Amino acid sequence: MITDGPCKQSAEKVHAIIDAAQKRFGRFGLEKTSMREIAHDLSMSKGSLYYYFPDKEHLYRTVVEKEQCLFLQMIREKVRSIDDPRDLLKEYARSRLYYFKTLLNLGQLRMEAFRGIRSFMEDIWLKFKEKEKEVLLEIFQGGLDRGVFHNIEADRTAELFLDMLRGLRESVFSKKDLLYIDEKEYDNLLEKTNAFIDIFISGICKD
Amino acid sequence: MITDGPCKQSAEKVHAIIDAAQKRFGRFGLEKTSMREIAHDLSMSKGSLYYYFPDKEHLYRTVVEKEQCLFLQMIREKVRSIDDPRDLLKEYARSRLYYFKTLLNLGQLRMEAFRGIRSFMEDIWLKFKEKEKEVLLEIFQGGLDRGVFHNIEADRTAELFLDMLRGLRESVFSKKDLLYIDEKEYDNLLEKTNAFIDIFISGICKD
Numbered sequence: 001m002i003t004d005g006p007c008k009q010s011a012e013k014v015h016a017i018i019d020a021a022q023k024r025f026g027r028f029g030l031e032k033t034s035m036r037e038i039a040h041d042l043s044m045s046k047g048s049l050y051y052y053f054p055d056k057e058h059l060y061r062t063v064v065e066k067e068q069c070l071f072l073q074m075i076r077e078k079v080r081s082i083d084d085p086r087d088l089l090k091e092y093a094r095s096r097l098y099y100f101k102t103l104l105n106l107g108q109l110r111m112e113a114f115r116g117i118r119s120f121m122e123d124i125w126l127k128f129k130e131k132e133k134e135v136l137l138e139i140f141q142g143g144l145d146r147g148v149f150h151n152i153e154a155d156r157t158a159e160l161f162l163d164m165l166r167g168l169r170e171s172v173f174s175k176k177d178l179l180y181i182d183e184k185e186y187d188n189l190l191e192k193t194n195a196f197i198d199i200f201i202s203g204i205c206k207d
Numbered sequence: 208m209i210t211d212g213p214c215k216q217s218a219e220k221v222h223a224i225i226d227a228a229q230k231r232f233g234r235f236g237l238e239k240t241s242m243r244e245i246a247h248d249l250s251m252s253k254g255s256l257y258y259y260f261p262d263k264e265h266l267y268r269t270v271v272e273k274e275q276c277l278f279l280q281m282i283r284e285k286v287r288s289i290d291d292p293r294d295l296l297k298e299y300a301r302s303r304l305y306y307f308k309t310l311l312n313l314g315q316l317r318m319e320a321f322r323g324i325r326s327f328m329e330d331i332w333l334k335f336k337e338k339e340k341e342v343l344l345e346i347f348q349g350g351l352d353r354g355v356f357h358n359i360e361a362d363r364t365a366e367l368f369l370d371m372l373r374g375l376r377e378s379v380f381s382k383k384d385l386l387y388i389d390e391k392e393y394d395n396l397l398e399k400t401n402a403f404i405d406i407f408i409s410g411i412c413k414d
Binding site: 151152156157159160163164166167168170171192195196198199200201202203204 | 358359363364366367370371373374375377378399402403405406407408409410411
């Protein structure tokens, strides 16, 4: 049992900061949120907040990492609980889109600001992408092993599937300068994603 | 019969300028090509060149329009000459990718420069996209009419297909700052496009 020592208190503080930051980011975006406001929400001094996080960008990065972790945890649970690989792919595509919206609206970044933090965020994005691919590989391999999918190579198909989903998501931005997605755009994307997934699944399944 | 009047001479001059510009752009890109160099290639004074085109960007735009026109003309000929709608979709995807490479390497733009000319180019890109969609609509509708494709709505599927292809193309740029594609990247993209098209066609076809 963990005692109520300074370590636990510190971890609790960090969790509280992450939660408060996530709420602010989710509502106003990274750019329009200040460390002062987050500290204020926690009835904490700005100095104390800076003790835990050197700047807003590190705090944002931690929030993103937490969201990535939650998404992967959730999707791995689905892989265990959903039996049919077709349903799993559908679930994956929809959950991934929902996660995209959450994460995007956490930043609400202008393209310029996005480019500014890109190199700072790149390693966690790459790590996430690799883990995504692992999960998809498992789904495609499972479908092949059970004879539901056919004529594909699991590894390449996982990559292709990721590319296709990302391509669809990014189609929203061709005319936008703000990385934000509203409900109407989300519904539109969801409809396209569903249409894609139906054709894709039909294309790799035996009837 | 058109006489050898000043109009024809002028049109010939414009064609010669477009050809010379295209060669320069194709080799060095928009940014690293100057009006002086194009004039030099044509043994023409810079002043004469500016008589026909107010600046390099207008000349670039005209070269792009010419390429768009050639692509659409070529693909419409294929629609007339290729019988099987599956072969047509394959041909479309491959030709579109090849055209993408040609056009991209004509600009060889840095992302920043690309954003700079975006609004200046947007209307011709949109017009091109609409014409692309018309061609694809014809292909999908043809496939439905002949009972080769099934369970799709031609209009939405044409849009989805365009989105998917664009998504694949743009996957090359996630880590690049220069809009240029080399042979290795092209081969990689072609492989992915072929894999996608096989699954897509299988997904919308009756067996």
